Amino acid sequence: xxxxxxxxxxxxxxxxxxxxxxxxxxxxxxxxxxxxxxxxxxxxxxxxxxxxxxxxxxxxxxxxxxxxxxxxxxxxxxxxxxxxxxxxxxxxxxxxxxxxxxxxxxxxxxxxxxxx
Numbered sequence: 001x002x003x004x005x006x007x008x009x010x011x012x013x014x015x016x017x018x019x020x021x022x023x024x025x026x027x028x029x030x031x032x033x034x035x036x037x038x039x040x041x042x043x044x045x046x047x048x049x050x051x052x053x054x055x056x057x058x059x060x061x062x063x064x065x066x067x068x069x070x071x072x073x074x075x076x077x078x079x080x081x082x083x084x085x086x087x088x089x090x091x092x093x094x095x096x097x098x099x100x101x102x103x104x105x106x107x108x109x110x111x112x113x114x115x116x
C-alpha cells in the first residue's frame with residue numbers, strides 16, 4: 001500500500017500547537033488530533049467543534065494521530081480501528097506547558113458540562 005493509500009505521510013509536519021480552527025475562531029478544545037497525511041491539528045470528537053473529524057470529511061484524509069503527550073496511537077476513520085504505527089515527524093504532541101483542555105485562557109469554567 002502506498003503512503004497516499006495508507007493515509008500516512010511520514011514527511012508531514014504538524015500545522016501548529018493547537019486546533020487550527022479553534023485558534024482562529026477563539027474557541028477551545030478538549031484533546032487534540034493530528035492528521036497523519038497532511039499534519040492538520042484539530043480537536044477531538046469530545047471537543048465542542050470536532051474539527052479533526054470535520055477535516056477528515058472535508059479532505060478524505062483517513063488517519064489521525066493522538067496529539068496528546070500520554071499515548072502515541074493512530075486511528076483510521078475508514079475502519080474505526082485504533083492502532084500503533086510508524087512514528088510521524090516531530091513534534092509528536094502539543095507543548096507540555098499547554099493545558100488540557102486548552103488553550104489557556106479560552107476554556108470556560110463549566111467545560112466539563114459542555115463536552116459531548
